[in-house]
Amino acid sequence: MSKIHVSTTVNGDAVDYLCDPRETLLDCLRDRLNLTGAKEGCGTGDCGACSVTVDGRLVCSCLMLGVEAEGKKIETVEGMADGDVLHPLQKKFIEHAALQCGICTPGVLVAAKALLEKNPDPTEEETRYWLAGNLCRCTGYDKIIRAVMDTAAEMREAS
Amino acid sequence: MDYHSPASFAEASALAAKATGTTRFLAGGTDVLVQLRSDIVTPDTLIDIKKIGGVRDITRNADGSWTIGVAVTGAEMSEHPELGREWPGLVEAMDLIGSTQVQGRATLTGNLCNASPAADAVPAMVAAEVTISVTGPDGVREVPVEQIPTAPGRTSLAKGEVVSAVNVPARGANGGDAYLRFIPRTEMDIAVVGCGVNLRLDGETITEARVSLGAVAPTVLLVEDCAKAILGTTLDEAALDALAAAASAACNPINDKRGTIEFRTEVAGVLAKRAARIAYARAKGEKA
Numbered sequence: 001m002s003k004i005h006v007s008t009t010v011n012g013d014a015v016d017y018l019c020d021p022r023e024t025l026l027d028c029l030r031d032r033l034n035l036t037g038a039k040e041g042c043g044t045g046d047c048g049a050c051s052v053t054v055d056g057r058l059v060c061s062c063l064m065l066g067v068e069a070e071g072k073k074i075e076t077v078e079g080m081a082d083g084d085v086l087h088p089l090q091k092k093f094i095e096h097a098a099l100q101c102g103i104c105t106p107g108v109l110v111a112a113k114a115l116l117e118k119n120p121d122p123t124e125e126e127t128r129y130w131l132a133g134n135l136c137r138c139t140g141y142d143k144i145i146r147a148v149m150d151t152a153a154e155m156r157e158a159s
Numbered sequence: 160m161d162y163h164s165p166a167s168f169a170e171a172s173a174l175a176a177k178a179t180g181t182t183r184f185l186a187g188g189t190d191v192l193v194q195l196r197s198d199i200v201t202p203d204t205l206i207d208i209k210k211i212g213g214v215r216d217i218t219r220n221a222d223g224s225w226t227i228g229v230a231v232t233g234a235e236m237s238e239h240p241e242l243g244r245e246w247p248g249l250v251e252a253m254d255l256i257g258s259t260q261v262q263g264r265a266t267l268t269g270n271l272c273n274a275s276p277a278a279d280a281v282p283a284m285v286a287a288e289v290t291i292s293v294t295g296p297d298g299v300r301e302v303p304v305e306q307i308p309t310a311p312g313r314t315s316l317a318k319g320e321v322v323s324a325v326n327v328p329a330r331g332a333n334g335g336d337a338y339l340r341f342i343p344r345t346e347m348d349i350a351v352v353g354c355g356v357n358l359r360l361d362g363e364t365i366t367e368a369r370v371s372l373g374a375v376a377p378t379v380l381l382v383e384d385c386a387k388a389i390l391g392t393t394l395d396e397a398a399l400d401a402l403a404a405a406a407s408a409a410c411n412p413i414n415d416k417r418g419t420i421e422f423r424t425e426v427a428g429v430l431a432k433r434a435a436r437i438a439y440a441r442a443k444g445e446k447a
Contacts, residue, residue, distance in 0.1 A: 021162035022195065024192065044196065044197065045189055045258075046258075048258060048260055049390055050261055054263075057232075058262040060261070062192070062196070063187075063189050063245070063261070063264060064192070065162070065186060065188065065192070065207075066207070068207065114259075119362065131259075132259070133260045145353065156221075
């Protein structure tokens, strides 16, 4: 079966890859582009470990085909830090120890970043609902929520 | 698997008409990809309809009705400044589906064509008297939503037919809709029972009513006995009790881990009452 050529933008860089039409965007990011930040947890859109944004919209990359990325702008966890300078969310996740095994962390960070871009001052309830599609089996969520709320407060002060 | 991304619905229909084996249309993909990845349905032909012009548009027509493109996502419906003000039940039903991530992709059309009895958006569409435009080899036909699902996972769409638009009627004066579902948790679950209600009032009296139920039968139901129970009333206690009884009587549910037959039957009546109260308040212009 012949592969399909896809031209897209990932974290600001123009990229091209060849993929089988059955491959998901997650497969393409990890196996074609070696961007292994996004994880495959469930593969069915329940766990959010594969969260990325596509044209600014938070999606599960396991629920999108690689061929659908043609002409889109994809952002992954690899694009969050500016060189060696971590994104405020990444710093706060370390400070609050808001991760244990780390499998869910890239997806949680991407999802939390999308939340704060849409709503810089979310309530705890809004944050918990927004992140309901990001499952974490280690932390019990409390530290994650505290880290996001603390980041939001700090980013509001900084702006 | 052959992947196509046609530029028109006529082309999409023609591709599907001549395809052999299993064909699937791809909009948001939140069901199609799950089925593909878990080897439940492996399409031989996958037709992505998102490159067709207008499929991402929410359009208010001159007569006050709405045309929602087949690839409009739940997130886009929720963010629309006007749609949810006129059809809050429809928008809230769509918004109940899945996570933030799923909302970024999932569509009304996909929810309908997946034909799950527990689809949240479908009872709300049925109550709102939504129709869909279907493009096929012989042209375009308009079909009421309730005529699309025929059994779990099955629709009345024929080979070569593709849903090309979702048509939401004009809200009009003194109308209101609501959708409620029961799940054992607060988020990320599948309806145990869902109920949509859409009403129009003349003063305090209900003059038009449509009541739908989800997850209590092999397909979403439009329950005429529920409408009859409240038509001509002011939604007093007797009317609400008659509504609940009619809703429970219409149920033909399954037993599963989410709810027993008895539980679903009881809850259908409870939700019908609650949804009717919300729709009634909205029809009177009250916040609900």
